[in-house]
Amino acid sequence: LKLLAGVLHADAGTITRTPPQAIVGYLAQEPERTDETVHEHLARRTGVAHAQHDLDAATGALAAGDAGADDHYSDALEHWLAIGAADFESRMGDVWSSLGLHQRLLTEPMRVLSGGEAARVGLAVLQLARFDVFLLDEPTNDLDLDGLARLEQFVLGLDAACVIVSHDRTF
Numbered sequence: 001l002k003l004l005a006g007v008l009h010a011d012a013g014t015i016t017r018t019p020p021q022a023i024v025g026y027l028a029q030e031p032e033r034t035d036e037t038v039h040e041h042l043a044r045r046t047g048v049a050h051a052q053h054d055l056d057a058a059t060g061a062l063a064a065g066d067a068g069a070d071d072h073y074s075d076a077l078e079h080w081l082a083i084g085a086a087d088f089e090s091r092m093g094d095v096w097s098s099l100g101l102h103q104r105l106l107t108e109p110m111r112v113l114s115g116g117e118a119a120r121v122g123l124a125v126l127q128l129a130r131f132d133v134f135l136l137d138e139p140t141n142d143l144d145l146d147g148l149a150r151l152e153q154f155v156l157g158l159d160a161a162c163v164i165v166s167h168d169r170t171f
Helices: 040-043 048-064 069-082 087-096 103-107 117-126 147-155
Strands: 024-029 133-137 163-166
Touching: 024 147, 040 048, 040 087, 040 103, 040 117, 048 069, 087 117, 117 147
Parallel strands: 024 133, 133 163
Antiparallel strands: none
């Protein structure tokens, strides 16, 4: 999954994404325990932070009159819209409250979350993401029964390709 997601690089052979602009999302088996806030984590893991950075850079280049800036801006804007950056904040509020998580957690560092809270952050990433392909590595880890039901609903309702690695035979 890490190879498919581009997290690791193949020692040999090639991995080709078709179409090349397909957005691949990866949910790791173990949640990242970093100093970034949960809000920053959500923006990064959904691709919104990167899309925003690219759009800001393209806007600056366009304003400066750089050669080819109009094409770069157009591509960056298209990706920004496709990834769901335009309505990310409002969707985040809806998803966050539906998962029963406290607003204060959004400003907490990822490293202080309990296993269950981190698992629900993973669910939030999935629900907020606008990926063409979802790669899920042991997505049931640390989820309670409600979380498992939400994950199952999400996967069954998904209108995108999904690769799941799981030892949870019931799931």
